[in-house]
Amino acid sequence: MISGWTAVVDRGDLTKTEVLHDERSTELGDCEILLRVSHVGLTANNVTYGVIGDLIGYWKFFPVDAEGRGVIPVWGFADVVDSTLDAIPTGTRVYGYLPMASHLVVRAKLTSSGFVDTADHRAELPAVYNSYLVTSQDPAYDPEQEDLQVLYRPLFMTSFLLADQLADNDFHGARTVVLSSASSKTAFGTAQCLRGSGVRLVGLTSPRNVAFTESLGLYDTVLPYDAQVDVEPSVYLDFSGSADLRSALHDRLGSSLVKDISIGLTQQKASADPRSEFFFAPEQLRKRTTDWGPDGFAQRFGTAWRAFTAQAGDWVGIAHHSGPDELVEVWQAVLAGKANPNTADVITF
Ligand SMILES: NC(=O)c1ccc[n+]([C@@H]2O[C@H](COP(=O)([O-])OP(=O)(O)OC[C@H]3O[C@@H](n4cnc5c(N)ncnc54)[C@H](OP(=O)(O)O)[C@@H]3O)[C@@H](O)[C@H]2O)c1
Known part of the structure; x- marks a missing residue:
């Protein structure tokens, strides 16, 4: 058993939050991987996931057994702490769509850049949110720029x-x-x-x-x-x-x-x-992947991304936070529009 936590919000009133602590089993099923969330970014975009959670289905990504409440998705890095797949061993670092929670179990299907979560509850949701990049297979990954990546890449x-x-x-x-x-x-x-x-x-x-x-x-x-x-x-x-x-x-x-x-x-x-x-x-992604080919797209995006990140660190400073209580504090500030645009928030879980 491991101790974990999940931050939930009231789906009808996003200002109402609670951190649920639990003991969870580490037993994994076929193709399952246990991720420990490392750190994530939090911006107005995550608030939008909550505002239109019912309309677009954002609440369905990380279901929680708590009536009327939901888990806000965030983008960030996580580490594999247990795995049933040889290709994704313990210690692998991944980037993707994560819950406001200490852990996530995914049912992984391998791809050329990592894996997709094939859990039943995610099957109908947009594919872009279900894929996880293994950092060692991601040409755009730079360990020095993890903060910029969690904030800006999505x-x-x-x-x-x-x-x-x-x-x-x-x-x-x-x-x-x-x-x-x-x-x-x-x-x-x-x-x-x-x-x-x-x-x-x-x-x-x-x-x-x-x-x-x-x-x-x-x-x-x-x-x-x-x-x-x-x-x-x-x-x-x-x-x-x-x-x-x-x-x-x-x-x-x-x-x-x-x-x-x-x-x-x-x-x-x-x-x-x-x-x-x-x-x-x-839609534009599909069009350009056809026009330019996947490699051509990756090359053009990579050039634009590098030009952007070369400057982004000068425009916006990064405030670091840690743990579920500080996560909730940042959530309340971003939700209330109190956050100063010259500072962006990264939270270590
Ligand atoms: N469709 C897509 O694919 C897609 C993808 C990414 C982002 N988005 C959307 O783009 C928007 C910006 O996201 P972001 O993450 O880039 O935002 P961000 O950097 O966190 O934006 C902060 C700015 O948003 C405004 N704002 C924030 N909270 C507010 C509040 N409570 N009341 C009024 N204004 C508030 C303020 O700007 P001002 O003072 O300048 O108004 C603030 O400086 C979001 O709605 C996000 O969902 C859409």
């Missing part, structure tokens, strides 16, 4: 694909791209990818985050949410999910707003609007 893939899809469509005829929640990592990663592509980048943010967003040096113009954007052919990339901001932009820009794309909802309200289309990263 976000930057979206930034890269979104920027690529816009360029692929010649920006729908626009030469200005307006981004909301411009201080968020996914938004400024997108801005970084778009720099040098001939479009003007306008970042919209909360008044308190204007200085930080300007300091990134990625946007041509940074404006607080209540300022007026210039009327010119524009694409809107929405990371905030704000219905009011969307309406204000449509009223101001009219037919000059040539494309309205929803990517996130940092303001934690899910609202569908027929004027906006949802960005579905796996």
Whole structure:
């Protein structure tokens, strides 16, 4: 038996949290692997998993036997502490989608880069979340950059694909791209990818985050949410999910707003609007894997990722935390929007 813990949230009220401690059996079934979660990142993206947990099925990844409660998924590293597979021995380090918990048992099916969890409850869920990379088989892995990887890698893939899809469509005829929640990592990663592509980048943010967003040096113009954007052919990339901001932009820009794309909802309200289309990263990933081949894709993404991580450490400092109680404190701060965008949180479990 081993001692473990799981942090759960009330699915109807994400501010209500509890850390459940337990003793669990170490007996493994066929093809099973026991992972000890090492460290993870926590950003607004993880809050979104909770906000739209029922809609997209995020609660189903790490089911917990606690009525009305759920486990928020996080991205990070874990170590194999017991294994029934010779190819994935004890001591193997992996990167992937993990629970807010000390341990995870997966039923592994080997792939060229690691394994996928084939547990029944994950079978219907998007494949991208079920695969685990073995660090020794991952060309993008750098042991010196684990913190940057847990924080940015899940976000930057979206930034890269979104920027690529816009360029692929010649920006729908626009030469200005307006981004909301411009201080968020996914938004400024997108801005970084778009720099040098001939479009003007306008970042919209909360008044308190204007200085930080300007300091990134990625946007041509940074404006607080209540300022007026210039009327010119524009694409809107929405990371905030704000219905009011969307309406204000449509009223101001009219037919000059040539494309309205929803990517996130940092303001934690899910609202569908027929004027906006949802960005579905796996579709662009599929297209580019066909266009460029898997190796060509990996090479292009790798180049963009290295350019991004070379600068990301200067833009945002990293605050380290450890243990379930500090994890819950960070969760409450990120949920409340209290986190300062110049600091990102990494938690060792
Ligand atoms: N569709 C996809 O594939 C995909 C992939 C990755 C991320 N996303 C989405 O992109 C968004 C950004 O994620 P991230 O992890 O990059 O965020 P992040 O870096 O943690 O973003 C922090 C920023 O979000 C805004 N914010 C945070 N909490 C808030 C609150 N409680 N109320 C109001 N505003 C708040 C603030 O920006 P401002 O002051 O600038 O508004 C804050 O500076 C998320 O909604 C995420 O789910 C989508």
